[in-house]
Amino acid sequence: MAVTLPAVVEELLSEMAVAVRETTRIPNELKFIFGSSAIQALDLVDxxxxxxxxxxxxxxxxxVLGSSGKTYTCLASCHYCSCPAFAFSVLRKSESLLCKHLLAVYLSQVMxxxxxxxxxxxQLTDMLLIEKKQEA
Known part of the structure; x- marks a missing residue:
């Protein structure tokens, strides 16, 4: 049975949630797994x-209000972010599991x-339509 990337990410985040609940600390493996995005995501959460x-x-x-001041829309249920880094590094080049915005969403859920x-x-529909128009 093949494991899809979102399933791997969900498992990692689930294990991290358990660790945070048990120790109230973010595991050290976060930076190893997610690279520099982990520090940036934690900054967004802070x-x-x-x-x-x-x-x-x-x-x-x-x-997510990004560090540049731009707001990005994230859909956690399908592992999507509207930022350019997600489109390029995650989808196009497969260099990262998640962008910092999506990781920040998951971390804020855990924390x-x-x-x-x-x-x-x-209003929610209008927000999504405005986001779509801005991307075009």
């Missing part, structure tokens, strides 16, 4: 740059530091 945006229908997205915002279904 700055509380991650917001979980949810709607009454149960849909949700994450928005329970994610800000939360509830919006209407229409």
């Amino acid at each position: 700055r509380q740059s991650i917001t979980l945006i949810s709607s009454p229908s149960g849909r949700h997205i994450y928005q 329970r530091t994610c800000q939360q915002l509830s919006v209407s279904d229409k």
Whole structure:
């Protein structure tokens, strides 16, 4: 049975979540596995740059305020980020497992530091449409 990349990432993050809950510390392996993205992602978490945006229908997205001041949309359920680094380093060149924004989303989930915002279904749809127009 073949293991897909998202399954590997999910397993790594699941093990990390257990370690954080048991020791309240981020494992040292984080930098080994994710490289320099780990430090950058932890910085985003420290700055509380991650917001979980949810709607009454149960849909949700994450928005990450990047270090450049630009906001990126992340979909944790399918391992996606709208940033150029994700498109280039993760999808195109397969050099990284995740970009720093997506890793920050996962870390903020594990550390329970994610800000939360509830919006209407229409507002969430509009956010996604605006993001799509900006990418084009």
